[in-house]
Amino acid sequence: MDGTLGNSAAETGVLPDAPNASVRMSCRNINVFYGEKQAIFDVSLQIADRSVTALIGPSGCGKSTFLRCLNRMNDTIEGCRVEGEIMMEGKDINSPAIDPVLLRSRVGMVFQKPNPFPKSIYENIAYGPRIHGLAQGREDMDEIVEKSLRRAGLWEEVKDRLNLAGTSLSGGQQQRLCIARAIAVRPEVILMDEPCSALDPIATARIEELIDDLRKRYCIIIVTHSMQQAARVSQRTAFFHLGSLVEVGDTDQIFTSPRDRRTEDYITGRFG
């Protein structure tokens, strides 16, 4: 495995291929186990702020599992164990001192299938700010809801029916609702686990535009099965294979001149 790239980056604390970008999260020697079975092998990866990092790789390569380490969603899976160090603002998010509830308010997540809560559109957005006490009063909350929906590009479509059930929207709208919901708690990082895999091409294009727009404010990490999508939306790409990080680098470089043979085989469609 050509792990030296990631490792050396972790040691120096800057991105070798983009020295100007600041590092938002820095993972070192991550191992993940489901019971006895190891799913992630010694992955080290730097994640740049205000950019989109794509995680690609064949099914079952561990990219979703890795993503879920970043906001400790793996805690909710019985028998799952995470080893290694994930630094964010100088603190290891896996340390007992970090409250996963607070961590998740800073590292939001959007899932593969749109999963709006069985509540109204308004309440879906207001849910996060309410449990974290981010709004002072009704007007403040209205403002947060409007701002989040605007940023997710959904405001114009739903502003007249905020009291309708979130589940009554179309699939693509539901996914943008989920993105708005994640934005509403003012996260710094947004994790996206194949956010377009359940959507049609037009809805996908809208989400991709939105991701490109959001990267000006947030650090975004996206797991995707579609290499075209990775090439379109991301600035950096990491290729996972069999639970290991094979190669990470500038998206253009990964897609035009991959260093590793396996990366080349994957992006040219020879396997996966």
Next chain:
Amino acid sequence: MLSELGHLPMDFLLLAAAVTLASFGFIAGRLRAEQFSFSGDIHPNSRPNAHGYFVLMWSLVPVVLIGLGYVLFGEGASRAILRSELPEGFSILTPGELTTYLDTVARAARMPDFLSGERVFDTVTERYGEIRGTVNMVTLLAACALSVAGMFVARRCLSPGFRARQHVESGIEWFLFLCAAVAIATTVGIVASLVFESLRFFSEVPVWDFVLGTRWNAQTNAEFGALPLFFGTFMISFFAMMIAAPVGLYAAIYLSEYASSQVRAIIKPVLEVLAGIPTVVYGFFALLVIAPAVRSVALWINQMLIAWGLADGAVLAAQPTSALAAGIVMGIMVIPFVSSLSDDVIRAVPQSLRDGAYAMGATKSEAVRQVIVPAALPGIIAALLLAVSRAIGETMIVVMAAGQRAQISTDPTSDLTTITVQIVALLTGESEFDSPKTLSAFALGLVLFIVTLLFNLVAINVVKRFREKYE
């Protein structure tokens, strides 16, 4: 000789005939079909086995139909023939006496020890034996003959182009339909008997006197005001749900969201054991443990109120059996219904919703309270409604722990009675169903049926709406 045949084990013989003839039919059909699957250049429509089953069906159906007819009408037909032959003297007997007499005759015909030695009786009995023998004989012969006939007809139908497979498939469909129809027919029968007997009751006692009357004393005074019974049923079910709804729901939440799989593997079966305890056992638990406890607490409260000068005399009735005791135990009894059903619906809430809530930074209790339980609410309501209808229909605990007095009292420590208890009380030790007293039991049963039916219908509808949402 004929009367000997009266003792034939007809059920066994009919079964044996059915099995034998059906096997013959199958073999006959199969052999015939094998001939044309190997000869001829036409490709047969169906496999040989399908032909076999086709002939089997045709040889089986007549035996089954005749057997069914024999079971339903064999005895009645024999008696009808006998009655038409009875000597003149019997016409002085009332229909009831005649039936009793024929019962004795039938028993004597089965077991010769019962023969009395009295001449007329013995002659009649012997004649009855002969009739039975003839009926048995005719039945058996008819069954076999028709079966063989069916077999031949079916076998003649067979040809390479014959669509035996389709016929067999539709035969299976009919069989399955009949099984389903039995359940429906039984329900319809029960409802019809309830309705007709209730109508007989209401022809003697006005409906409104029954529904709104406040005095119930069916045993001695023929007072049929059922309101105290409705009230008692409502009170006890209410107490039961006050216990079962919170405890059952919280247990379900613990089981589905908090418990590790090891803990769950222990607690869930133990909770379900509660559902398996016979209600009589709950009944004497209520009578021996809970009712005295309720009483002593009530007495203590009375004393305290008097001691503090808040009351002059006893405020609570503090009866040895009480509505509260029965309600508490009934609540414990229906906990597993609530917890088990709610556990299922809570677990059916998609994992993606949980993930969504946790990813927003919700704590576990926030996720449960604000996302998971609201999503599962329709199912939980359905579980509660099913538990209510179960509590309403419960009898044994109430008989033992709530007493028998029909009264309207909001004091939970006084005794009262319910619909089901009164039905039992009305019907035990009675053989004639023609007085208003026994008929009132049917009216009570009808009310009970309507109420539980409504609860179940609402529950089913709620569950249906819930299913549509996530599939």
